Amino acid sequence: MMASKRPKSTGDKKNDSADSAGSSTELGLPDDIFPLVLTSGTQELFECRVDKDVTRESPYKILRKEEILKDMKTRAAVSDFHPIKQTVLNYPGEELLLMFDRDFTCGQNFYLVLTEESKKRILEPPVSAREDTAEGTSLDSPPCKTPECQPWVSLGSEREIEEESVRDSRPRLKYRISRVRRKFGAPVTFTDCNAQESKDKYTECTSYDDRKFSIERMEITTGVQAVPTLRSISTQTRWTYPRNMCSQYEFREFTEEEKENIANSENFRNFVNSVVSRFEVAAQQNMIFDVFFNDWQALHEEDGIFGGKVETHLKEYQSFTDLHFTKEKTISDINWHPTINGLIAVSVMEKLSSEGKINGSAKLLQNPPLIFFWSFSDPINPQLLLECPDDVLSFQFCPSNPNIIVGGCMNGQVVLWDVSAHADRLQGTRSAAGKATSANECALPAFQDKRELNTPVVRYCAVSGVENGHKARITDVQWLPENFEISKAGIPVENKAHICVQVITCAPDCCVMFWDIRLPRVTTHSLTERKPKVTETPHLNRSDVPNTFKHLDLSWKPFIKVALPKKGTGAEYSPLKFSLRDNINDNQTGGSTETSEQNLEKSEGGTEYALLRASSAKQLKPLEDISTRFYIGTQDGEVVYTDWKMEKDNDSGRLLSTKPSHCFLVHDGFINSVRRSPFFKDIILTVGGWTFAIWKEGVMNGPIIHSSCSPKKCTVGYWSPSRPGLFFIGKEDGNVEVWDLLEKTHEASQTQNLSTTQITCIKPWIVPPKQHFLAVSDHSGTLHILEVPWSLRSPSYNEKSNMAKYFEKEVDRLIFLNKRKEMRAKEKKDKEAEEQKKKMEPKMPEKLEEQIEEENLVHYKTYLAMEKVILKNMGLLSDEEPALN
Amino acid sequence: MAEVEETLKRIQTQKGVQGIIIVTAEGIPIRSTLDNASTVQYAGLIQQLVMKARVTVREMDPQNDLTFLRIRSKKNEIMIAPDKDYFLIVIQNPTD
Numbered sequence: 001m002m003a004s005k006r007p008k009s010t011g012d013k014k015n016d017s018a019d020s021a022g023s024s025t026e027l028g029l030p031d032d033i034f035p036l037v038l039t040s041g042t043q044e045l046f047e048c049r050v051d052k053d054v055t056r057e058s059p060y061k062i063l064r065k066e067e068i069l070k071d072m073k074t075r076a077a078v079s080d081f082h083p084i085k086q087t088v089l090n091y092p093g094e095e096l097l098l099m100f101d102r103d104f105t106c107g108q109n110f111y112l113v114l115t116e117e118s119k120k121r122i123l124e125p126p127v128s129a130r131e132d133t134a135e136g137t138s139l140d141s142p143p144c145k146t147p148e149c150q151p152w153v154s155l156g157s158e159r160e161i162e163e164e165s166v167r168d169s170r171p172r173l174k175y176r177i178s179r180v181r182r183k184f185g186a187p188v189t190f191t192d193c194n195a196q197e198s199k200d201k202y203t204e205c206t207s208y209d210d211r212k213f214s215i216e217r218m219e220i221t222t223g224v225q226a227v228p229t230l231r232s233i234s235t236q237t238r239w240t241y242p243r244n245m246c247s248q249y250e251f252r253e254f255t256e257e258e259k260e261n262i263a264n265s266e267n268f269r270n271f272v273n274s275v276v277s278r279f280e281v282a283a284q285q286n287m288i289f290d291v292f293f294n295d296w297q298a299l300h301e302e303d304g305i306f307g308g309k310v311e312t313h314l315k316e317y318q319s320f321t322d323l324h325f326t327k328e329k330t331i332s333d334i335n336w337h338p339t340i341n342g343l344i345a346v347s348v349m350e351k352l353s354s355e356g357k358i359n360g361s362a363k364l365l366q367n368p369p370l371i372f373f374w375s376f377s378d379p380i381n382p383q384l385l386l387e388c389p390d391d392v393l394s395f396q397f398c399p400s401n402p403n404i405i406v407g408g409c410m411n412g413q414v415v416l417w418d419v420s421a422h423a424d425r426l427q428g429t430r431s432a433a434g435k436a437t438s439a440n441e442c443a444l445p446a447f448q449d450k451r452e453l454n455t456p457v458v459r460y461c462a463v464s465g466v467e468n469g470h471k472a473r474i475t476d477v478q479w480l481p482e483n484f485e486i487s488k489a490g491i492p493v494e495n496k497a498h499i500c501v502q503v504i505t506c507a508p509d510c511c512v513m514f515w516d517i518r519l520p521r522v523t524t525h526s527l528t529e530r531k532p533k534v535t536e537t538p539h540l541n542r543s544d545v546p547n548t549f550k551h552l553d554l555s556w557k558p559f560i561k562v563a564l565p566k567k568g569t570g571a572e573y574s575p576l577k578f579s580l581r582d583n584i585n586d587n588q589t590g591g592s593t594e595t596s597e598q599n600l601e602k603s604e605g606g607t608e609y610a611l612l613r614a615s616s617a618k619q620l621k622p623l624e625d626i627s628t629r630f631y632i633g634t635q636d637g638e639v640v641y642t643d644w645k646m647e648k649d650n651d652s653g654r655l656l657s658t659k660p661s662h663c664f665l666v667h668d669g670f671i672n673s674v675r676r677s678p679f680f681k682d683i684i685l686t687v688g689g690w691t692f693a694i695w696k697e698g699v700m701n702g703p704i705i706h707s708s709c710s711p712k713k714c715t716v717g718y719w720s721p722s723r724p725g726l727f728f729i730g731k732e733d734g735n736v737e738v739w740d741l742l743e744k745t746h747e748a749s750q751t752q753n754l755s756t757t758q759i760t761c762i763k764p765w766i767v768p769p770k771q772h773f774l775a776v777s778d779h780s781g782t783l784h785i786l787e788v789p790w791s792l793r794s795p796s797y798n799e800k801s802n803m804a805k806y807f808e809k810e811v812d813r814l815i816f817l818n819k820r821k822e823m824r825a826k827e828k829k830d831k832e833a834e835e836q837k838k839k840m841e842p843k844m845p846e847k848l849e850e851q852i853e854e855e856n857l858v859h860y861k862t863y864l865a866m867e868k869v870i871l872k873n874m875g876l877l878s879d880e881e882p883a884l885n
Numbered sequence: 886m887a888e889v890e891e892t893l894k895r896i897q898t899q900k901g902v903q904g905i906i907i908v909t910a911e912g913i914p915i916r917s918t919l920d921n922a923s924t925v926q927y928a929g930l931i932q933q934l935v936m937k938a939r940v941t942v943r944e945m946d947p948q949n950d951l952t953f954l955r956i957r958s959k960k961n962e963i964m965i966a967p968d969k970d971y972f973l974i975v976i977q978n979p980t981d
Contacts, residue, residue: 251925252913262915267970269889272907275966275973276892278953282964283899286979292957 035108059100314786320374321782331777332393336765338402342376349391385457394477400499408474416462416549462549464556470507475576490645492626510572513558562644575632577674633671639664673717679724687717704810718762723795724803730759906974
């Protein structure tokens with residue numbers, strides 16, 4: 001046993017042990033240390049030689065227990081370790097620590113640590129203790145002391161950590177599962193089995209509502225997206241697809257036999273009989289009245305111009321006055337050229353006053369009266385002048401050949417002009433708008449034919465003989481239309497030549513004469529003397545006079561002379577104007593250019609009038625629908641209705657004209673116009689004096705309309721060519737009155753003043769398509785051309801039928817009036833007769849006086865009796881009471 | 886037979902009558918004054934119209950019955966008299 005006791009080392013040891021927990025005391029020897037003395041031999045054995053293996057720095061040496069034991073066994077009592085043999089044996093561990101104790105703290109130079117813990121303690125802490133001590137010893141001198149590493153002091157956190165940490169509480173179980181080997185690879189059979197049948201084949205953990213357990217989720221984290229509301233709708237659509245389909249059929253019809261059978265059946269007959277009456281009613285109804293006629297709609301056609309200004313006045317279009325010739329002259333007649341639009345001819349004559357005529361008769365030769373041709377294109381220069389032998393009162397263009405003009409003169413001669421030579425010039429006036437000539441190709445002014453600038457003057461080419469014609473001025477000249485001609489007996493026969501060949505004239509010498517422009521037929525015997533040959537004339541044959549009517553010149557004679565004897569008296573009517581019924585040329589308007597053009601062609605084809613011969617009456621067919629009666633207006637204001645047919649006077653065998661059938665004295669002055677309405681063949685307008693009258697042919701009681709006396713004389717009248725109920729009246733004071741019979745009958749619907757002198761002639765004209773002109777001439781020689789406004793030229797709806805009805809009404813009125821007159825006359829007569837009768841009975845009353853008294857008494861008594869009876873019947877009177885007197 | 890013809894002639898001579906057709910209730914023409922094509926066409930069309938008209942009248946009042954049918958067009962008027970077994974159709978052109 002070795003014990004090393006050294007106070008210093010114990011002191012060190014104490015330090016060491018004081019630091020360690022649960023250590024031994026300071027002073028005494030620690031329990032677990034046993035000082036040892038180790039001889040050098042043992043030192044060598046255990047390799048713990050002093051200062052070689054163990055030093056101060058490394059004072060410990062770990063000995064193996066086995067070696068110690070071995071040593072002990074080998075040396076037994078000598079071994080140094082003998083004293084601690086027991087402790088060594090008891091030593092739990094394998095290794096023992098031998099500490100070198102230099103300072104002999106424990107008494108010996110070595111000590112042996114007996115316990116394990118101490119061993120550990122020493123091994124470990126002494127490192128730190130060593131350090132500490134090393135440091136402590138070394139660091140005593142520096143001021144700042146680094147903190148010493150203290151051993152871990154557990155404060156209880158280990159427990160928490162231990163709790164939280166997961167440690168295997170037991171060792172892990174290992175299982176190894178394997179299948180029986182024989183089952184590997186064996187064929188498998190699967191069978192179906194219903195899971196629900198055997199409950200043991202499955203287990204389920206159904207969810208159940210655990211009442212004890214409820215969690216409410218307070219917060220949910222979800223994503224949100226805005227989506228439009230979806231709606232699903234469905235609809236059934238009809239799907240049709242086109243299909244080709246075709247069917248043919250035939251009408252079912254009965255055979256003839258079947259039809260017959262049915263038709264013969266009783267049933268059928270009854271049916272027809274019963275049904276027919278309805279049809280008759282219905283069919284007649286339709287005829288009587290048109291139920292579906294829209295009056296309202298028909299009404300609207302009457303107002304033509306809607307809104308705005310309504311032009312009713314005649315607008316002045318142009319006016320013609322020739323300063324050289326028409327000074328102090330008046331226009332006697334106007335005629336529009338039938339074919340050329342815008343050409344108008346006027347006849348100018350001296351103003352009628354007898355003294356002037358006598359004095360001025362010498363002037364005639366120097367200034368022969370003229371007919372002027374005016375054109376719209378040239379208002380200053382007349383286009384043509386026609387020279388007249390005397391003042392022409394009336395003239396007319398030949399309807400079939402507008403180049404022939406016939407005129408009647410003051411001295412009773414009938415004049416013919418032929419203007420064919422100047423036809424081009426006249427034609428050119430209209431075709432070239434505004435230019436004087438168009439035919440002239442060379443338009444240089446210097447070389448222009450000077451003659452063309454001057455108005456040509458055409459001389460008349462034929463004139464009737466003075467002794468053969470009228471004895472008084474010819475007041476009316478008319479061509480006979482080309483569809484018929486008059487035979488010697490006055491019978492209208494067909495006109496083979498289809499050109500106008502006959503002229504009618506009338507004059508106040510009480511004759512109406514018929515002239516033929518052809519030479520009369522050569523007959524063996526003639527009633528009137530005539531010159532058979534055309535010989536030279538006393539007149540000088542002027543070069544520029546065409547030879548068209550040479551055969552007539554100065555030898556012209558009428559072939560019929562109609563005398564107009566008055567009824568009763570021996571006097572005669574002096575006609576001024578006349579109007580034929582079937583004269584289609586009477587109211588010529590511009591619309592008839594076609595027919596006259598045709599005629600022009602015919603005549604231009606070379607109608608040589610000289611070669612025409614009047615045909616025999618027997619060869620020609622008499623036309624029956626031509627009326628031979630005509631109206632005449634006389635100088636005394638009478639309207640005469642007469643017949644131009646010549647009757648054979650039985651006594652003398654001569655042809656005599658018939659007596660006029662009717663005569664009416666209606667007007668207060670001479671009649672200046674007798675005009676037929678262009679719409680009604682039997683309506684005639686007569687103007688004369690201060691009134692005008694409208695007559696209907698066939699109504700012989702009087703005029704159907706007679707106007708009231710106007711303050712001024714009516715000088716001329718003419719119907720409107722487009723409106724049936726309209727006519728124009730010219731007045732003495734220069735007014736033109738427009739009368740619309742459908743509007744007003746007591747006065748003119750419109751009056752317009754055109755000049756200061758009286759109106760001498762009015763002639764309307766239509767230039768197709770829409771221009772209506774009115775040529776009005778006045779006493780001062782001015783020709784006014786007026787434009788007729790729409791309201792005066794377009795007929796209102798149904799105007800013609802309305803006018804017809806109006807005339808009929810007037811006729812009825814007239815008839816009624818006459819009847820009343822007769823009735824009144826009769827009444828008057830009867831009344832007079834009665835009065836006469838009464839005058840014949842003065843003697844009776846005296847004798848009868850007494851008788852009358854008696855009679856009266858008798859009457860009175862019967863009356864009393866009657867009264868009694870009545871009162872009794874009424875119950876007012878009882879039988880007992882006396883009668884009331 | 887003759888009197889039937891005479892009666893028909895009476896209607897035919899009325900003013901404006903263009904044609905007369907007699908058809909059975911089924912629409913098969915028996916007598917006609919028009920040409921075959923027109924007759925057959927009229928018969929077929931009018932038969933349907935008359936049926937419809939008759940039904941209309943009777944529906945409104947079962948006691949009532951159709952006696953006469955007039956169709957007025959721009960150009961003419963068609964008059965139909967129905968009966969139990971036959972129709973009589975007259976085409977007229979009413980002029981004022």
